Amino acid sequence: VLSPHQSNIGAFRQTVISTMQTLRSHIEHDGDFLIPMNWKPPALRLFRDASRAKYASLGCYAAVASVLNYSDSNKSAEVMEKSKMMIKVLKRLLRKLDNASAEAAKSCLRLATLDVQDDSIVADITGVAGRWRAACDDLMGNIFSMMSSEEGITADQLSVCEAAADEVLRVVSQFAAVLRTANLTATEDQRFHPFSPEVADVWEGVTLLARSIRAQDGDEEDVNYLVRARAIERSLEQAVEKEPKLALANAKVASLEKSLALRSKE
Numbered sequence: 001v002l003s004p005h006q007s008n009i010g011a012f013r014q015t016v017i018s019t020m021q022t023l024r025s026h027i028e029h030d031g032d033f034l035i036p037m038n039w040k041p042p043a044l045r046l047f048r049d050a051s052r053a054k055y056a057s058l059g060c061y062a063a064v065a066s067v068l069n070y071s072d073s074n075k076s077a078e079v080m081e082k083s084k085m086m087i088k089v090l091k092r093l094l095r096k097l098d099n100a101s102a103e104a105a106k107s108c109l110r111l112a113t114l115d116v117q118d119d120s121i122v123a124d125i126t127g128v129a130g131r132w133r134a135a136c137d138d139l140m141g142n143i144f145s146m147m148s149s150e151e152g153i154t155a156d157q158l159s160v161c162e163a164a165a166d167e168v169l170r171v172v173s174q175f176a177a178v179l180r181t182a183n184l185t186a187t188e189d190q191r192f193h194p195f196s197p198e199v200a201d202v203w204e205g206v207t208l209l210a211r212s213i214r215a216q217d218g219d220e221e222d223v224n225y226l227v228r229a230r231a232i233e234r235s236l237e238q239a240v241e242k243e244p245k246l247a248l249a250n251a252k253v254a255s256l257e258k259s260l261a262l263r264s265k266e
Contacts, residue, residue: 042116046126049133050111050175054104056136057168060143061097064090067147089158096165100139103172110176110184121182128178132171139164 068087116122142164146157179185 043114043122043126046114046122046129047111049126049129050108053129053133053136053172054108056133056140057097057101057104057172060136060140060165061094061101063143063147064094064097068094086153089153093158093162093165096162096169100165100168100172103169103176107172107176107179110179113184114182125175125178125182128171128175132168132175135164135168135171139168 068090111125114121114125139161142157142161146153146161149157
C-alpha cells in the first residue's frame with residue numbers, strides 16, 4: 001500500500017524535473033556537453049515500447065480487477081445480485097488480462113538480459129515490441145471506454161475488449177517467441193542491471209552494484225569502503241587546511257623558546 005507521500009503525483013513530477021535539471025548540469029562542462037543532448041541510447045525505442053506494453057497490460061488487469069473486488073458492507077440485496085452478475089460477465093475478460101499480464105512480466109524479465117549492442121537482435125525484437133505496444137494501447141483504450149460509459153458495460157463493449165485482449169495475448173506470445181529465438185531467458189543470477197525495475201528488491205540491487213564495483217579492486221563484501229574513504233579524505237583535507245596555522249604556531253613556539261633562553265642567560 002502506497003503512503004500519501006509515495007502516491008503524490010505532483011511531488012513525484014517535481015522530483016523528476018529536479019533530477020533532470022541536475023543531470024543536465026552534470027553533463028555540461030564549460031559550455032560543452034559531455035554527452036550529446038540528441039543522443040539516443042541503444043535499443044531505446046525497444047525498451048520504451050516493451051515497458052509501455054507491460055504496464056498497459058498490468059493497468060488493464062488492475063482496472064477490471066478493482067471493479068470485481070469492490071466491496072461495501074452496506075450493499076443491498078439488489079446491489080449484491082448485480083455484483084454477482086458483474087463477476088460472471090467480466091470473469092472471462094479478467095482471466096485473459098491476467099494471462100497477458102503474466103506473460104508481459106515474464107517477457108520483460110527475459111528482455112532485461114538483452115545485449116543492446118547486438119543490432120541484428122535488437123532490430124528483430126523492436127518490430128514485434130512495436131506491435132505489442134500498439135495492441136496494448138488499443139486494449140487500454142477499449143477498457144477505458146467500457147469503464148467510463150454512462151450506459152454501463154454492454155455486451156458489444158465487452159466483446160470488443162475481449163477481442164483486444166486476445167490480440168494482446170497473440171502478439172505478446174510472438175514477442176516471447178522472438179526472445180526465446182534470441183536465447184534470452186530469465187535467470188536468477190542478476191545478469192541485468194541492478195537498478196533495473198525488474199529487480200524485486202531495490203536495495204539488493206544497490207548492494208549488488210556496490211559489490212560488483214568493489215570486487216574489481218578489493219573485497220566485494222566490504223560495501224562500506226566508500227564511507228570510510230570519504231572520512232579519511234575529509235581528515236586529510238582538514239589537516240591540509242590547518243597546515244598554515246600549524247606553521248604559525250611552530251614559529252610562535254620557537255620565538256617563545258628564544259625569549260626564555262635569553263631571559264635565563266640574564
